[in-house]
């Protein structure tokens with residue numbers, strides 16, 4: 001049963017059609033890499049435990065033969081205990097190092113004034129407002145140029161929200177009284193779902209938007225037009 | 229039909245139909261129960277339990293009420309799953325506000341009024357017996373703790389009946405939970421319910437610590453204790469650190485809500501302060517739920533493998549380490565808040581470190597079974613189900629600890645799957661295992677093994693069906709706490725399977741009820757003191773455990789003393805002179821104090837100043853009364869005069 005589920009999990013992971021594993025930016029790729037790395041390292045643990053678990057329960061379960069046996073007292077085993085202390089530490093270090101590197105990268109906001117597109121994102125119950133540098137404002141649709149640096153400045157008018165476009169990057173909270181920043185470089189044109197990820201009240205579920213990543217030329221055109 | 233309009237005294241009341249259905253059910257359901265109790269003449273028995281300070285009776289009530297709340301919160305879960313069964317679903321009233329109320333009551337009840345008290349109940353039943361104590365150190369305080377839990381739970385429970393259920397999640401994040409955004413009584417119920425029951429939990433912890441440190445049988449050094457008392461000891465220390473933080477956070481929130489303070493809002497305050505306070509409590513809380521379950525599993529696995537616990541010392545040390553590290557990881561719930569990369573990586577690494585002692589425990593359990601004789605009876609089945617289930621929850625925990633990756637997982641169904649794997653895997657499986665295991669010690673009767681196995685398998689399969697697909701829903705971008713999703717989201721199949729699984733779990737609970745009903749239907753014989761061929765002291769006393777089970781204290785000189793005595797065919801030596809016993813006399817005082825707190829709480833919830841005053845005075849009066857009136861004094865005097873002879 002459980003193995004069957006595991007196999008389905010593996011199958012779906014390799015299929016990679018899950019949004020967070022199908023990234024369209026460097027940031028999201030790094031995060032997808034961490035997800036997969038974590039998954040495979042942890043599969044080692046699950047594998048070892050499963051093997052021991054199945055072996056021991058099958059081999060030592062009560063049968064008519066051993067029913068009245070009295071197992072020998074066994075205090076412990078120093079070597080074994082050292083092994084299962086040290087091995088997990090090694091596995092964890094393998095996960096911790098990339099985690100530290102990628103976490104630092106994800107929070108690093110580059111200051112590259114020329115190229116960068118700045119978008120002011122305002123969350124409020126229950127809609128988003130995206131404001132571009134030339135004053136253009138949209139609500140349901142976030143339009144971004146491909147292959148250009150985008151920095152979101154996240155502000156809230158009321159409660160906490162969280163700005164999330166799963167294929168573009170992990171989420172970042174939108175907190176009243178604070179300005180959070182998030183930087184991404186979309187590298188593929190297309191239309192992607194955006195959502196509010198922090199529970200914010202009655203219509204939290206409906207606080208969605210679409211993200212359109214378009215060519216740089218189309219973007220400039222769209223930005224200067226009156227079209228929504 | 230979603231609402232009903234009722235005209236009372238010229239005032240138009242608009243009441244949702246789910247509330248009406250609940251009232252109707254209550255009105256139809258309660259009288260038959262009262263009639264049955266009266267007809268069977270059960271009132272004296274109920275009164276005996278309600279006023280007794282005996283640890284087994286208090287523990288039984290803890291378990292009874294937790295199971296009751298488990299059904300309530302479980303029904304909430306089923307309603308959640310019905311609403312989420314298909315995309316763009318409109319199930320009954322459960323969209324928007326109602327959905328928010330229902331996942332809030334589900335989560336809050338499960339954590340505070342099911343999981344925590346269920347374990348405290350089992351501690352009450354088992355710990356004193358396992359360490360050769362006649363009762364807890366402070367029996368009166370114990371009964372107060374029980375009443376505070378039941379009162380807090382009832383306050384929270386009632387919110388729904390007055391159409392004012394809390395609606396901001398079990399985490400109650402500010403500023404959403406402040407007066408500006410959610411006015412009205414709803415979230416006052418959350419504050420008062422948790423405040424009252426939290427105090428009870430603190431009392432229980434103090435009691436456990438003193439009992440374990442002071443009342444062990446002669447020769448039972450700490451290092452000879454079974455692992456459940458050890459886990460209880462560490463858990464109690466965690467409670468002592470964590471619950472006061474919750475109490476303070478709730479008090480500050482109360483000031484914000486009631487008196488216009490601005491701790492969590494405005495120029496001086498900040499909403500993120502709440503998150504820190506909440507998770508400084510909240511993360512230790514999950515270990516408060518896990519450690520006792522670990523203790524139960526250690527005892528059960530050792531018992532049903534007929535072997536001593538493998539690596540006892542490292543088992544104890546890893547409990548301590550998990551508890552200690554558990555205090556240093558709270559901000560892993562806040563990776564997306566923007567605390568900066570240093571804080572994020574720091575908390576990522578401390579969190580990953582917890583996996584090491586946890587892994588040690590897993591392997592020690594496995595090696596306890598190695599070379600043993602594993603009896604596949606219901607308690608052991610739950611312990612066996614626990615190992616792979618909990619490991620799966622643990623590994624997703626490590627994945628979540630990876631800070632940058634968590635920015636994707638955070639607040640999605642991946643997290644919902646993760647914490648159900650760990651909480652149900654440890655606490656709920658542990659509580660079920662413990663209930664089947666100690667049921668004979670509580671009642672003198674055994675639960676049926678076959679029905680128990682039905683319960684186990686249906687629950688296990690239902691559980692994995694419910695929660696495994698949620699990992700994938702989360703990875704595909706489904707946020708938690710949403711009442712709706714679309715076809716394009718591509719999460720329908722996961723959700724549909726999940727709903728089926730939830731009903732399997734619900735169905736499995738019927739086997740437990742049937743099992744308990746069956747055990748008590750006919751006057752079966754008493755199963756005797758030691759039905760499982762046990763190893764620890766609780767199996768040396770009769771079942772159900774009597775009032776003063778260790779009148780003559782056993783003298784202990786090793787671990788698993790009972791097992792040693794059995795294999796050597798020697799009796800356990802006893803101390804001739806009894807030790808002073810915590811006196812257990814029936815008392816109604818805790819009931820009265822709880823009633824006064826109940827009144828006080830409703831005064832706060834609805835801002836009725838006069839009710840607050842009356843409730844406050846009553847509480848104070850009962851405190852003062854208690855200070856001067858100790859019902860144990862006659863008992864102590866009697867004992868002293870007896871000693872003179």
Ligand code: HEM
Nearest residue numbers: 302305331335338339343397398399651708709710730733
């Ligand atoms: C009968 C089995 C259960 C089912 C089917 C179930 C289902 C769910 C679902 C679907 C959610 C997510 C709601 C949402 O985010 O919209 C949820 C939330 C939650 N559940 Fe359960 N659950 C079950 C048992 C438990 C147990 C035993 C516990 C703990 C002891 C628990 C604790 C929680 C908590 C703390 C939340 C979070 C609530 C919040 O977001 O504020 N659940 N449950």
Ligand SMILES: [Cu+2]
Nearest residue numbers: 196198200204
């Ligand atoms: Cu939201």
Ligand SMILES: [Cu+2]
Nearest residue numbers: 511558560561
């Ligand atoms: Cu935590």
